[in-house]
Amino acid sequence: xxxxxxxxxxxxxxxxxxxxxxxxxxxxxxxxxxxxxxxxxxxxxxxxxxxxxxxxxxxxxxxxxxxxxxxxxxxxxxxxxxxxxxxxxxxxxxxxxxxxxxxxxxxxxxxxxxxxxxxxxxxxxxxxxxxxxxxxxxxxxxxxxxxxxxxxxxxxxxxxxxxxxxxxxxxxxxxxxxxxxxxxxxxxxxxxxxxxxxxxxxxxxxxxxxxxxxxxxxxxxxxxxxxxxxxxxxxxxxxxxxxxxxxxxxxxxxxxxxxxxxxxxxxxxxxxxxxxxxxxxxxxxxxxxxxxxxxxxxxxxxxxxxxxxxxxxxxxxxxxxxxxxxxxxxxxxxxxxxxxxxxxxxxxxxxxxxxxxxxxxxxxxxxxxxxxxxxxxxxxxxxxxxxxxxx
Amino acid sequence: xxxxxxxxxxxxxxxxxxxxxxxxxxxxxxxxxxxxxxxxxxxxxxxxxxxxxxxxxxxxxxxxxxxxxxxxxxxxxxxxxxxxxxxxxxxxxxxxxxxxxxxxxxxxxxxxxxxxxxxxxx
Numbered sequence: 001x002x003x004x005x006x007x008x009x010x011x012x013x014x015x016x017x018x019x020x021x022x023x024x025x026x027x028x029x030x031x032x033x034x035x036x037x038x039x040x041x042x043x044x045x046x047x048x049x050x051x052x053x054x055x056x057x058x059x060x061x062x063x064x065x066x067x068x069x070x071x072x073x074x075x076x077x078x079x080x081x082x083x084x085x086x087x088x089x090x091x092x093x094x095x096x097x098x099x100x101x102x103x104x105x106x107x108x109x110x111x112x113x114x115x116x117x118x119x120x121x122x123x124x125x126x127x128x129x130x131x132x133x134x135x136x137x138x139x140x141x142x143x144x145x146x147x148x149x150x151x152x153x154x155x156x157x158x159x160x161x162x163x164x165x166x167x168x169x170x171x172x173x174x175x176x177x178x179x180x181x182x183x184x185x186x187x188x189x190x191x192x193x194x195x196x197x198x199x200x201x202x203x204x205x206x207x208x209x210x211x212x213x214x215x216x217x218x219x220x221x222x223x224x225x226x227x228x229x230x231x232x233x234x235x236x237x238x239x240x241x242x243x244x245x246x247x248x249x250x251x252x253x254x255x256x257x258x259x260x261x262x263x264x265x266x267x268x269x270x271x272x273x274x275x276x277x278x279x280x281x282x283x284x285x286x287x288x289x290x291x292x293x294x295x296x297x298x299x300x301x302x303x304x305x306x307x308x309x310x311x312x313x314x315x316x317x318x319x320x321x322x323x324x325x326x327x328x329x330x331x332x333x334x335x336x337x338x339x340x341x342x343x344x345x346x347x348x349x350x351x352x353x354x355x356x357x358x359x360x361x362x363x364x365x366x367x368x369x370x371x372x373x374x375x376x377x378x379x380x381x382x383x384x385x386x387x388x389x390x391x
Numbered sequence: 392x393x394x395x396x397x398x399x400x401x402x403x404x405x406x407x408x409x410x411x412x413x414x415x416x417x418x419x420x421x422x423x424x425x426x427x428x429x430x431x432x433x434x435x436x437x438x439x440x441x442x443x444x445x446x447x448x449x450x451x452x453x454x455x456x457x458x459x460x461x462x463x464x465x466x467x468x469x470x471x472x473x474x475x476x477x478x479x480x481x482x483x484x485x486x487x488x489x490x491x492x493x494x495x496x497x498x499x500x501x502x503x504x505x506x507x508x509x510x511x512x513x
Contacts, residue, residue, distance in 0.1 A: 015431075015435065016428050016432060019427065019428040019431040019432065020424055020425075020428050022427075023423070023424045023427045023428065024424065027420070027423075027424075065408075069406075070407050071406075071416070073404075073406045074406040074407065074413060074416040075420065077403075077404050077406070078416060078417050078420045079420070081398075081399070082420065082421075082424065084397065084399070085397050086424075088395050088397050089397075091395065092395045095392060095395065096392065129400055129401065132399045133399065134395070134396035134398055134400070135395070135396055141392055141393045141394070141395055142392035142393070151395070313404075314404045316399070316401075
């Protein structure tokens with residue numbers, strides 16, 4: 001069964017709406033599990049020998065006219081649309097109530113969202129229905145609207161069929177605890193999460209580092225309103241601000257950690273460069289950039305490159321492959337981080353195992369394979385980052 | 392308050408060379424979703440009825456809808472058909488929240504060269 005949200009903004013679907021969501025989650029699990037496994041074997045049996053693929057593009061060229069790839073792609077594409085189709089009706093039914101509830105929670109709790117009505121929303125958001133999401137991330141349908149946030153929050157468990165954690169926050173827990181356990185002497189006081197949407201992976205930073213001040217930013221006003229109310233509802237003290245990560249409204253040398261997750265692959269490369277330069281600027285000397293992302297193509301074999309790049313071609317994420325074609329260490333170096341301070345890693349999911357097992361698997365390390373960054377049992381998240389030199 | 396859209400904007404991706412094949416997949420999947428939803432509900436219905444000691448099966452066979460009930464079923468059936476056949480709905484047209492297609496944006500070079508590569512391959 002699809003996990004239900006565990007906070008006061010939870011939308012209660014009817015029995016039939018819930019059955020549709022369960023169906024779509026199961027369909028996605030089938031496509032990304034069973035069908036993906038069959039397709040991999042199909043490629044290696046029929047095409048690998050003669051394709052002589054060196055890159056994901058070569059594999060794509062070999063597979064594009066294949067009937068199995070067409071069905072895999074078509075069903076996966078439809079399933080993505082059906083995620084949204086199964087999520088919107090229950091939200092639309094209580095739209096006004098969610099907006100009122102969010103405003104009431106925000107008024108009663110210390111979590112708040114600082115909005116910037118003058119902020120120009122980047123065209124990488126406004127011109128593309130990212131992830132085939134109707135209205136993308138930013139569209140508002142009412143005054144003080146939170147619908148885009150509600151839609152995103154309610155869609156995660158259906159989209160990920162529970163693979164992103166019971167409270168959809170495994171990435172945040174995994175990355176913050178990676179930092180805590182790998183660098184036990186590092187005690188961050190100020191933490192920034194960029195492009196945080198509803199803050200589901202922002203809150204774990206406060207849980208992992210309770211003494212730190214944690215801030216999440218995003219360009220979308222409805223996301224920020226929703227994120228603040230969501231945080232207020234859970235009693236975790238995190239603040240949010242509507243801001244563009246490529247032009248941060250924070251002073252130099254301010255943060256100990258600048259974090260983002262599943263963010264860079266939605267940005268044009270010029271914006272990735274601008275964001276990393278800003279991250280370097282606002283980090284204090286001795287602070288750390290930590291980025292959870294999809295793994296770069298250079299770390300993967302041709303088939304894995306092809307498999308992950310599907311989203312770039314067919315899921316309205318045009319910047320996905322251009323990002324994954326970059327070298328993360330070069331990106332960090334170009335932003336000002338010292339070359340020898342770069343690190344990258346794969347981490348198992350923190351909330352799916354004991355801390356001892358998490359540390360054991362971290363220490364064992366892992367090669368890059370079909371469990372890296374894919375929604376499957378035994379998946380490992382990819383991360384990279386760099387330290388800003390102490391002065 | 393305006394309506395939250397169900398459909399994204401722009402052209403849908405196509406995967407099959409044969410005309411109509413992509414729409415058929417959409418119809419099949421929507422039908423699968425609805426058939427499953429119905430099966431789950433009927434299962435729940437039978438369980439609840441049995442636990443409550445209701446002679447449901449006999450009652451259903453004997454039941455005839457009133458005029459209002461018939462009207463309700465008519466409306467529900469129309470919505471159901473529209474949903475199953477949604478890929479043939481002509482609703483991918485310019486509107487308030489239209490996003491330009493990747494190809495158009497690439498031709499206008501407004502999002503940069505990066506997506507030209509993507510748009511031409513897709």
